[in-house]
Amino acid sequence: MKDLPDSAERRANLKGLGCARKRVEDARFTQGKGNYVDDIKLPGMLFGDFVRSPYAHARVKSIDASAALALPGVVAVLTAKDLEPLGLHWMPTLAGDKQMVLADGKVLFQGQEVAFVVATDRYIAADAVELVEVDYEDLPVVVDPFKAQEPDAPVLREDLAGVTEGAHGPRRHHNHIFTWEQGDAEGATAAIDGSEVIAEETIYYHRTHPCPLETCGCVASMDKVNGKLTVWGTFQAPHVVRTVASLLSGIDEHNIRVVSPDIGGGFGNKVGVYPGYVCSIVATIVTGKPVKWVEDRMENLMATAFARDYWMKGRIGATRDGRITGLHAHVTADHGAFDACADPTKFPAGFFHICTGSYDIPVAYCAVDGVYTNKAPGGVAYRCSFRVTEAAYFIERMIEILAIRLGMDAAELRRINFIRKDQFPYISALGWEYDSGDYHTAWDKALKAVDYEGLRREQAERVEAFRRGETRKLLGIGLTHFTEIVGAGPVKNCDILGMGMFDSCEIRIHPTGSAIARLGTISQGQGHATTFAQILASETGIPADKITIEEGDTDTAPYGLGTYGSRSTPVAGAATAMAGRKIRAKAQMIAAYLLEVHDDDLEWDVDRFAVKGAPERFKTMAEIAYAAYNQAIPGLEPGLEAVSYYDPPNMTYPFGAYICVMEIDVDTGEWQVRQFYALDDCGTRINPMIIEGQVHGGLTEALAIAMGQEIAYDDMGNVRTGTLMDFFLPTAWETPNYQTDWTETPSPHHPIGAKGVGESPNVGGVPAFSNAVHDAFRAFGLTQTHMPHDHWRIWRTARDLGLHG
Amino acid sequence: MIPARFDYHRPDSVAAAVGLLQQHGDEARVVAGGHSLIPMMKLRMAAPAHLVDLQGIAALRGIEAGERIRIGAMVTQSEMIAHAGLAEAAPILAEAARQIADPQVRNLGTVGGNVANGDPGNDLPALMLCLDATFTLEGPEGVREVAARGFYEAPYVTAREEEEILTAVGFDRPARGFAYEKQKRKIGDYATAAAAVLIGAEGGRVVSASVAMTNVADVPVFSAAAGEALVSTDCAADAVAAAVAAMQGDIDPVEDNRGPVEFKRHVAGVILTRAIARAWSRA
Structure with a gap:
């Protein structure tokens, strides 16, 4: 129906979808009134x-x-x-x-x-x-996953003696856990071997840790x-x-x-x-x-659970003009002493096979070997969907290296190979169905926002000035276009210990028109109490300020698989919308009774049902709620409640374009982020302020990981980075200013089109920071140097390239 | 992160504090700001049975900034930064103190604790060597003055006797050219390398120069030779290179998570070069 004169005002009062509503949680957190586990005293x-x-x-x-x-x-x-x-x-x-x-x-x-x-x-x-x-x-201690696979390597898991069949297929060595493959090995190899240009490199994504504040x-x-x-x-x-x-x-x-x-933060830990x-x-x-x-x-x-520790060997082929012909990946995954990865049961390497990224790659193959070492168990998704940050880092590094081999601009190489808008839904070579995307629009917007060509000119001038001895600082331009895969997931192929990865929402509307909704998820700082109320406000016409969101108590909340892998909005958010729609369906019947018209003669208008063609005849949701509890309505049960268990038909595929401009001091290895531009497309945007906060937080963790944060071991298996003195957790001082932006490409299969955003900035941020470091040295012949890019490693790179004279 | 059991004492005079140290011997430790000792106790690397807190002793506070500068041991780094007289008389103090950790730490961390602990990673010891400061120690035998340049013997081992308390630091108003330059991985970290430089100049020539380094050996390093290399020069590139070479002869860094020895020696040189340039520009 056409908006009535006051519709916009009533819509604004709801604080529903799209509203930059302040977080309702913050009143207690900023006053130290939170209630954490260690606050419980019995x-x-x-x-x-x-x-x-x-x-x-x-x-x-x-x-x-x-x-x-x-x-x-x-x-x-x-x-x-x-x-x-x-x-x-x-x-x-x-x-x-x-x-x-x-x-x-x-x-x-x-x-x-x-x-x-x-x-x-x-x-x-x-x-x-x-x-x-x-x-x-x-x-004898073994901390190197390659040495662990040597014939005479120490036997770590004596309990597995004689066990040749693991949870994910045959074991071929006493320290081998599984081999997991996806795609067309022969086809990928043949396509790459026959390519005009081939890039080959080993990319290490080091071991790090989510390190939540609590x-x-x-x-x-x-x-x-x-x-x-x-x-x-x-x-x-x-x-x-x-x-x-x-x-x-x-x-x-x-x-x-x-x-x-x-x-107080989880991040997979x-x-x-x-x-x-x-x-x-x-x-x-x-x-x-x-x-x-x-x-x-x-x-x-x-x-407790670490993250990453993936040795990723990649081969990628292309035509001389930059069309990618095939991708081949082999990963040696260091799982530590026990395989305690948190992945859906059928995916021992998570969703690593999203490693074709944002690109239309005709044929691909990936294999992952899990290996035991004398390190702590884990392998959790640290602010990312299962092994997706590893996959994104892998492909975004391989693209950069391929650009070097081709002598081509890396932004242009990406543009040539992006999946086009008209190809969605797109089936990737490794079997995923990407739901929606518009990569070219996002990419062009990002490049324009930072004046990409101007930056390249400045960089070229800087290189000349450096060669003339006028400066000791180099300029790096780190590009990333990432595609996430989140919202696990369809029950038909995603489960945790046999539990299908659906999620749930149960809503009770109170007689006076306020409500409580309980979900199977649990916020660790994501702001669920704020955003889920906004979804419900738009669906039910009850102002978000009158909706309590409750999670985390299994005696009261409906069963759900929890919060990680950016799954709360794609799955529980969908359940919330669907439960809200059930409320609205019953409300329509009640309104029809009250207005003495047929259900079909009513239409929904923001917070009320009105008679079609007679908008002055209406019942607001508050009136309907009251009626649900005080009127005997023929054929309808009293009360106004709904439950939805949502099994998502597919994953969602948020994406983004990030550009990092970094100054690097070749003499000390010190770095400074001069500019960071982050464009995120997470589909429908529920709360722009919370999205921005999520992006800032995720980028800061990405900065930490790329630039210094690691769990390092010595040869005896001693942890060298066991305190916050050595484990890099950025403060406000180290954190750069971020410039956020967006495009909005809704998910076609999600009830409100939302895709999830909490983890995108980590997935896209790590390659953006790392690519900036690499890019600074591209003119001097660098192709690959492993993270973390702390001062001494950057210094070593400069030294090895002969830049210290 | 749970310390072993200890008794807590809060004396109101230096004499009372010294008395407690005499009474409890090596079972007692004084605590000032607590930013070194408390973490060590939480890690159970230190387990003093008696903790003697100096916060209640008014005599240990106060700053005098005349021709001779005297800073009480319990003056915090924040107070040092905020003091107008010090900013005029010895601005190197604030420049160095601002590079110590973060405001919360500086609000509690004290001058006395920082210099007396004997940790080569602390910033103020090298600064005191550069300033040619003297430390006032008070113990059962009375009060004595010890030159900072003779104070640091080994990591956490100093000229202070177990029953003595460091009550103040003092030094003459320094030369005009100053710089404290520090490279660190992040806020709250020890220096990868840091340099304290004081330069006095007349007629475009260096008349006095003092150089000291933080965290590039197991004790803070005063490099007399580096200073000498600058005297009578105009701090041109060759003089600076000579000073750096001299300094590198005096340091002995070890490999840790900040990097290997070769890197640290290189960084120490870069940092000192920058510190000399800044100090010379102010001289």
Whole structure:
């Protein structure tokens, strides 16, 4: 219908889709009134703390806890021997492997959990940890995934002796986990071999860590009277944790309540199940008292899930004029001591096969070999969809290297090979169906915004000035056009431990026209309480300010698979819209009854149903809600509630064009980001301010990863970057100014066309920063130098190119 | 990150603090701003049974900025930055202090703690060597003055006796040309290398020069030879190169996550070159 004179004003009052509504969460967070796991205090609560291995590989000959147990206040010291009768000394991982909860005969990485001390306060627990005597016999350490595959490499996983069939097919070596392939190996090789130009390079994406501000922890409390176990924890997927806890413990699922309170960032680090959770649950069952476990920063960096650690060997072919002919990728994936990757079950390398990126590549192949080493387990999606940052970094580096081989401008090479707008929906060579995109429009907008040609002229002048000895600074222009794949995912091929990756929303409209909606997801800072209310406001006509969003309590929220992989908006956001539409459908019937017309004679107008052709005859949603509770309407149940479980028909494919301009000091390796332009297309934009915040945060993490953040090990398997002194977490000082922009290409299959954005800036940001470093040295012959680009590595690059004279 | 058990003392005079140190011997440690000691205790690399907090001692505060400058040990880095008299008399102090960590740290971190801890990564020790400062130590035997240039013996080992407290630093009003130049990976990090330079000039020639370096050896480094290489020159390229070469003969960096030795030596040279240029431009 045509808008009535006051429609726009009423629409604005809703604060629905597209409104830069302020985050409702911030009132409590900015006043220090959040409620995090470590804020939870229960009467009689005990504290757990771990004895951890100082060795990366050692046999545990004996554990003597007698001195610890003699310390007043120590209640228990759990070891693998205590957990074994319960069958809990090992636990299944999300990747089909199993993992020691407490060291069972040996340790396989530095920081591994060996014993769990339970005491009446955390100081006594920490004192007791020092009193537990563990007798180790050190074993040969292997931290290099290539050396791990040599015939005489040390056997890490003795528990797998003789196991030749893993969760993802045959194992061909005692430290080999799986080989996973996708695409046409022979076809890709033939296409590349026959190409006029071939680029070949190994790209390492180093091991890093999500490092959320709040570390992992939980409070487990067993009520022995009613048999109910409650676990508050830093869980990105509380419902899955409940199911896993039930399967592991044998406690009926209805007797387990899992609560994720406020979470201080997750970024993938809080998806998995950690020994601390299992030990806390065992300890509360044994003692009958609540048990809290919260890890410290060093434990978080050393022992909980890392990200990346992919050695990616690439070959790409092209015609002389720049048409890509084929792509071949082989990855050696260092998974650490246990395969605890958080990926959908059927995808041991996540969605790495999005590695054809934004380009129309006729034939492609990728293979991933997972390998055990003496490092911490993990391999989570650190602010990205499963292995998508690795894939985006790989293809965006290969494009740059191909441009060098072709002697071509890298922006033009991208433009030549982009999937065209008219090709969507586009089936990639590795089997994905890209839902929508308009890459050329985004790319041209980005290049124009930064005056790309002007930058190239300035860069050329800078190179000449450098050669004349007039400056010691080089200028790098880092280009990226990334395509994400998010919103896992269709239940037919995506599951976590057998649970289909749908998500859910349940809405109750109150009689006075306000509402509460509960979802199966859980915000860790994404602002769900703000944005999901906006979706509902637009769908139901109830102002966002009158809608409470609640997540994270499995006793009240509908089942969902949680928040990671930018899946909340694509999946739970869709469920929210669909549930809102169910509300509206019932509201239409109520309005028809109240207005004494047929349902079909009504039309929706922002916040009301009005009679077609007689807009002065209407019932607002508030009026309808009241009627739902106080009128006996023939043929209709009282009340106004709806539930939707949404199984997405496809993934969504956000994309973006990022350009980074960086100054590099060749003498000290210092760098400065002069300009960073980020254009994101995340489909329908729910809240532009939250999108901008997400982009700023993701870019800053990308900056960290590209420019210095790593989990580094020495040859003995000691973690060299276990504190924030060495692990780069940028502050406001290091963070550059960001210039954000957008195009809007809605997803055709999502109810409101939204695609998700939380992770795009990390996926696109890492190659943009890294490409800027590489590009600065292109004129001097550099093709590839591995991240992180910290001062000394940049200095080494300059030295190796002879730039220090 | 949970420290071992300790008793906390908050004396209101230096004499009382010294008394506590005498009473508890090597089981006691003084704490000033706590930015070195508290993390060490949380890591259980230090576990003093008695912590003697100097925050309650008024006599350790205060700045005198005349021809002779005296700064109480408990003056914070923020107070040093904000002090108008110091900004006029010895602006190198604020320039260096602004490069220490972040405002929260500088609001608690003290001059005395920074120089007395003996950590080669701290910024103020090299600055004190450059200024040819003296440290005032007060202990059971009374008060004594020790030259900064003779104070640092090994990492965390200094000329201060266990029962002494560093109460103040003092130095003469420095030469006009100054610079503190620091390369670090990020806010809150130790220097990859840092250089403190003071230059006095007359008639376009250097009449006095003092050079000291941070975090390029296991103690802060005063390079007398680097200063000498600049005296009587006009700080042209060859003189600066000679100073850098002299400095590089005095340092002994070790490899860590900031980079290998070769890189650090190179950076130390670049940083000193920049510091000399800036100091000379102000001389």
